[in-house]
């Protein structure tokens with residue numbers, strides 16, 4: 153009876169939840185706002201599990217009626233508005249900025265002081281810090297930072313020269329550009345000489361990789377924290393890894409202490425912020441200063457690095473543009489007598505290439521704004537409540553053929569001044585707009601100019617056999633897990649080592665040694681299954697090793713992928729059946745080949761519990 157009541161109550165709770173969710177997803181319909189079908193739990197953004205934000209936002213944008221100016225969407229259960237009308241975008245970014253002053257990104261300065269950087273700050277706090285930092289990026293300050301960038305670009309050139317032989321060489325330019333940016337930001341923001349070309353594993357670079365390649369939370373968890381910050385605050389959740397917080401806190405503290413001891417002055421962002429710190433009582437506190445220095449690193453590293461990488465990629469595919477860019481660089485160097493601040497500001501065609509790259513690949517594919525008070529959507533009776541998220545689909549707009557005909561084509565002349573003048577203000581938002589526009593835009597552009605000019609003046613770039621064409625953005629590739637039939641299990645046993653723990657003393661057979669209770673026994677399955685005594689030429693994938701007559705020849709213990717004995721895998725049959733069904737379906741319908749980005753050989757994940765490839769396993773898939 154009690155069980156029935158319990159089940160009845162549970163069903164009631166589920167029915168109620170279901171009704172609430174359905175009702176929630178009617179939010180925009182009830183208000184007569186155009187909307188797209190959403191589903192629980194991720195609303196309109198479920199595809200983020202498989203594809204990048206650029207692709208997901210563009211897919212949504214293309215489903216929208218171009219006559220509508222905005223659409224009501226859902227991020228999980230939270231209503232958000234995607235604005236698509238160019239005039240309305242300008243209005244919310246500039247004229248009505250006081251309704252939408254914030255980005256609405258999670259931060260928790262109590263436990264993670266570096267999370268309080270400019271990008272995440274809100275309201276009066278943002279306004280105060282932004283006005284203090286604005287003098288940091290004047291053109292005079294930029295000019296003073298130019299020598300750092302020039303030196304780093306020189307290191308990059310030298311590095312490339314050492315890598316190149318007489319033959320053209322294929323290099324990972326993404327990695328090279330990331331090293332260059334680490335050194336730029338290290339030098340410009342912290343006054344540190346990193347030289348990641350000489351020391352690729354410097355602490356600064358490793359910490360940078362930790363921030364970008366292995367953030368503390370997945371993109372999905374970060375969005376949940378951003379939407380429901382109260383959860384993060386209640387649980388005291390930090391935004392960044394402890395190592396990252398410690399590294400930057402110590403870096404700033406030690407650098408400042410060293411400067412105070414030696415009374416040296418440098419032309420970097422830290423120095424300028426230090427002047428601000430000591431200027432008045434309204435200056436920056438030590439925590440604020442550390443957070444801002446970290447923020448410059450966060451906002452300035454990946455953005456500029458990706459801009460140079462994508463630009464080189466496009467120039468490699470578009471040789472004519474590359475030749476024009478090189479001619480423009482060489483002409484400016486000749487005119488100004490070398491790589492000077494004046495020379496890099498006088499490379500008009502190179503700027504067109506940089507802007508065309510930013511159009512095709514805006515580092516922030518969607519701009520975010522959060523309302524701080526109720527807002528009447530212009531031309532409607534609809535009032536958006538405070539704390540509504542506003543999304544501006546920059547990537548989609550910048551690939552909309554109404555504004556950029558044949559949008560996939562890389563055509564720097566779209567940024568000839570007369571062409572720019574023909575377009576709406578809101579068709580190019582790679583640096584954002586309004587009072588929250590990128591504060592480091594000048595430095596970002598200067599980094600791209602110096603890096604690209606140095607490279608184009610010294611090298612020619614062409615696509616190589618493994619250049620990905622077209623580019624595949626992170627997250628949208630077909631990922632195949634190494635879940636396979638028996639032969640695959642020999643090469644890739646999910647548990648590379650079997651563990652047993654003794655529960656009482658045990659005499660090792662054939663010896664006098666008594667192992668005490670609680671001794672760990674390790675059985676090296678992976679090593680045995682790749683031992684050539686048992687499997688000649690063990691790296692070769694040869695399913696015939698598992699022909700019954702071959703299996704019969706081998707020792708029982710040469711194949712332990714499911715374990716053995718009473719603790720053998722309980723789900724072995726189900727596991728094999730899953731592999732059979734999955735593989736049979738795929739093989740009956742598709743052909744698989746390695747693609748340009750297929751990792752060969754596989755690199756295993758270091759920290760996974762089971763044997764896994766590190767990162768995606770991208771394959772070329774063709775329908776049969």
Ligand code: HEM
Pocket residue numbers: 255270271272282447448449451452453455456459510515516519520581582583584585586587588589590591592593595596597600
């Ligand atoms: C090509 C290079 C860069 C691009 C494309 C870029 C793009 C952006 C974008 C789209 C935003 C958001 C703007 C908005 O919401 O309207 C932003 C904000 C910001 N950027 Fe950049 N950025 C670049 C380089 C840099 C550099 C080099 C720095 C500093 C060293 C920097 C520091 C910042 C900061 C601190 C913010 C937050 C501004 C605020 O919220 O008030 N950026 N950037």
